Amino acid sequence: MPELPTNETVPQRITVLGAGSWGTSFAKVLADAGRDVTMWARRAELAEEIAERGSNERYLPGVRLPDSLHATSDATRALDGADAVVLAVPSQTLRANLSGWLELLPDSGPLVSLAKGVELGTLKRMSEVIVEVTGVDERRVVVVAGPNLAREIAREQPSAAVLACTDHERAVSIQRASFNEYFRPYTHTDVIGCELGGSCKNVIAMACGVAAGLGYGTNTMATLITRGLAEIARLGAKLGADPLTFSGLAGVGDLVATCSSPLSRNRTFGERLGKGESLDQAQQATGGQVAEGVKSCSSIRELANEQGVDMPLTDAMHRLCHDGRSPRQVGAELLGRAKKPEWD
Structure with a gap:
């Protein structure tokens, strides 16, 4: 395996808070990179399954987890002695979960965010929520972005990601902690751009799913x-994001993967809506897992309106999910918008 720079101490004892598909996959990445990883699962039976049987069949069916991966439903035990903490809960529950863990978090070390979304009400990105709730310096927060379909990573298919932190050396430390034979992380300092790419792509993936459900093809x-x-x-x-960020893994890379793959919950959710199913029916099709774009379309739309930015696809997904519009209605409204130059 290629060597990475050794200019910062690598966290060895890492806690992953959350045992969904992405949290479990990232925990496996860390364990396969040689770290001592403990996962926290809300349900005791899931923690037991991970710890004793080396599987998480609900979220990653058929995937064998490393024997070195530990799990518990006791947050105090999970966080004891952690050098770094990975936050792997849905974006709209991050604030409440963090508040409950506040007294247990380590006084130093990276806080790594896997959540992709903009918080309803506050319109804050996930790194901003972490800083606000915990009071930590923003330089402790590392954001994971990129084309990260959890099942493919768990199956050890070659994948890349971006680790963004305003403190580049801290991003490098997590890069070294997670680098293995199938997972190649890059570093970045543009936290804003990486978080926006990760949040907004879920909404666009829903739109692509709707189009697929309506029977539209590659051009669409x-x-x-x-x-x-x-x-x-x-x-x-x-x-204030770096425009080049959106040409990279956290932008077009994540967008293409999430919009194109049947493994994407947001695309699957949108496809069900396009076929005429209700929100509840579409949610069931994602196996009960959260399609982040359903709520993010509203918070991102509000943020865009506040900033005076035109985001017609995001607006269309909000109207489809929350204003009672049909897929064909929002499609017709998008096609009927005023004509303009491409880059306006």
């Missing part, structure tokens, strides 16, 4: 992905 998908990237970049520019 390419149009949605490209125009989706354009509106994400507009919002990013307004909020």
Whole structure:
């Protein structure tokens, strides 16, 4: 395995809080990279399954987890002696969960965010929520972004990711902690751009799913992905992101993967809506897992309106999910928008 720079201590004892598909996959990545990993699961029976049988069949069926991966439903035990903490809970529950863990978190070391979303009400990115709730310096927060379909990573298919932190050396420390034979992490300092890319792509993936459900083909998908990237970049520019971020793994990379794959919950959810199913029926099709775009379309839309940024696809998904519009209605409204140059 290639060597990475050794300019910061690598966290050895890492706690992953959350045992969904992405949390479990990232825990496996860390364990396969040689770290001592303990997972926290809300349900005791799931923690027992991971610890004793080396599996998480609900979220990662058929995947064998490393014997070195530990699990518990006791947060105090999970966090005891942790050098780094990975936050792997849904974006809209992050604040409440963090508040409950506040007294247990270590006084130093990275806090790594896997959540991708913009918080309803506050319109804060996940790193901002972490800083606000915990009071830690923003330089302790590392954001994971990129084309990270959990099942493919858990099956050890070659994948890459971006680790973003305003303190580059801290991003490097998590890079070294997670680098293994199938998972190649890159570092970045543009936390804003990486978080926006990860949040907004869920909404665009829902739009692509709707189009698939309506029976539309490759031209439509390419149009949605490209125009989706354009509106994400507009919002990013307004909020101070580096435009180049959206050309990389956290932008177009994550967007293409999430919009194209049947493993994407958001795309699957959108496809069910496109076929005429209700929100509840579409949610059941994702196996009870959270399709982040359903709520994020509202918070991102509100953030865009606050910043004076035009995001028509995000607005369309909000109207479909929350205003009672049908898939064909929002499609017609998008096609009927005023004509303009591509880059306006």
